[in-house]
Amino acid sequence: MDKYILAIDQGTTSTRAIIFDQESNLIAIAQKELTMLYPHPGWVEQSANELWASVVSVISEVLAKANLKAGNIAAIGITNQRETTILWEKQSGLPIDHAIVWQSKQSDHYVQKLKEQGLEGWIQKKSGLRLDPYFSASKIRFLLDKHHLQKEAEEGKILFGTVDSFLVWKLTGGKCHISDVSNASRTMLMNLETLDYDDELLELWQIPRAMLPKICDTSAVYGYSDPSLFGEPIAIGAVAGDQQAALFGQTCFEKGMIKNTYGTGCFLLMNTKEQIIHSQNGLISSVGWKIKEEVDYVLEGSVFVAGAAVQWLRDGLKIIDDAAQSEVKATSIKSSEGVYVVPAFSGLGAPYWKPQVKGAIFGMSRGTKQAHLIRATLEALAYQTYDVVAAMQRDSGISLERLQVDGGASRNRFLMQFQSDILNCVVERSFISETTALGAAYLAGLAVGYWKDKEAIRANFKVGASYVPQMSEEERKESLAGWEKAIRSAMYFESC
Helix, strand or coil, X not given: CCCEXXXXXXXXXXXXXXXXXXXXXXXXXXXXXXXXXXXXXXXXXXXXXXXXXXXXXXXXXHHHHCXXXXXXXXXXXXXXXXXXXEEXXXXXXXXXXXXXXXXXXXXXXXXXXXXXXXXXXXXXXXXXXCCCCCCHHHHHHHHHHHHCCHHHHHCCCEEEECHHHHHHHHHCCXXXXXXXXXXXXXXXXXXXXXXXXXXXXXXXXXXXXXXXCEEXXXXXXXXXXXXXXXXXXXXXXXXXXXXXXXXXXXXXXXXXXXXXXXXXXXXXXXXXXXXXXXXXXXXXEEEEEEECCEEEEEEEEEECCCHHHHHHHHHHCCCXXXXXXXXXXXCCCCCCCCCEEECCECEECCCCCECCCCCEEECCCCCCCHHHHHHHHHHHHHHHHHHHHXXXXXXXXXXXXXXXXXXXXXXXHHHHHHHHHHHCCEEEEECCCCXXXXXXXXXXXXHHCCCCCHHHHHCCCCEXXXXXXXXXXXXXXXXXHHHHHHHHHHHHHHHC
């Protein structure tokens, strides 16, 4: 019987199931869109029951599309939107409220109180994370207070999980309450050095250990799916946060390797192997993965607006009909002629962390046309990536030789060439676009021996496109100097 690996890619806006074979070929894919809930300004929620139902639906659909049975699946790998927080009743398995999505800000008042107490540096040293409602701890505190469930949580009657934990709990019929180190490192409750929950952080947030999932390796058989779901039990062999899974899917196994996912925002991760680097340049530290005794740490920087800036060109300014047209328009002119777009529509992320800064356009003249704005907007994605990469290089002391890329905007050839020029390094896009799901599949396959080791996985990697620098050093310096002026001007304008 032929065997395959099934990856569940549970993202913010959709859930997908993808089946891969041993050569990393995509056999079948199924996708289901999800409902986003916005009960108040700044609040973002989802139905945890809908998340679960979508997983069952896409697994059943993808098996049918591939004409396979559960017995054909060697293992399931799960990759998920990180930090999103779910609380549920242990006995019934029912969520006590909607899932609070990672972008949601309703727990910000807890964060601000701790900042006023001067605890941000202490928290970051333990957890690697900046004190922000982005991470799970304040979201758990919010839900416990909202529903007056502290006592029940202390008694273990109420359980917490990020999306991976909730899905494994449901898939195994409540037999496994686990999370892996990559997801646990995003809760602000795990100590980066011990890879266990930190007692002082738990006390700070008043979060009982009894409600938390057991922290496990990223690649391991945690349990098996309930036979009533898909006819036969299937081994669950991996869970990993989506950005860490993409790093693994890009085969960034060596120290200093960096991948950038160009989605709504940009998410850059550098593999720092066994070294925990406490950033001095606006980045955060997390765990990439743990496989048996091997732990790989990462430096991470997030750009808030990337693909969303192209959507703004389409939906806001209405100067392109679709994302692909941005490349055509950008290459219709030789340069942006000194125009710079700072797409700070949600503030500036890493390495600046200036949430109050607004978007801005600089350098326009009477001769500025739509094409200049489009080109400058695409260039801004590359400039923002440069800023994060530069911070990573300062923190790590490692010079970048190659950037691995994925995500929708990585198919824009103009952008990728400009990215290579500005970074002065090779930019490589994987032949397989589904690198996040592929990373989860690889990790699950390692757990059950489907792939022997990382070298066998690396042998499957194929380059889809490669870009080498073509810009002169003088032009590069001049372009970056203009970008730095634009960023500083945008920050100055907001501070006035």
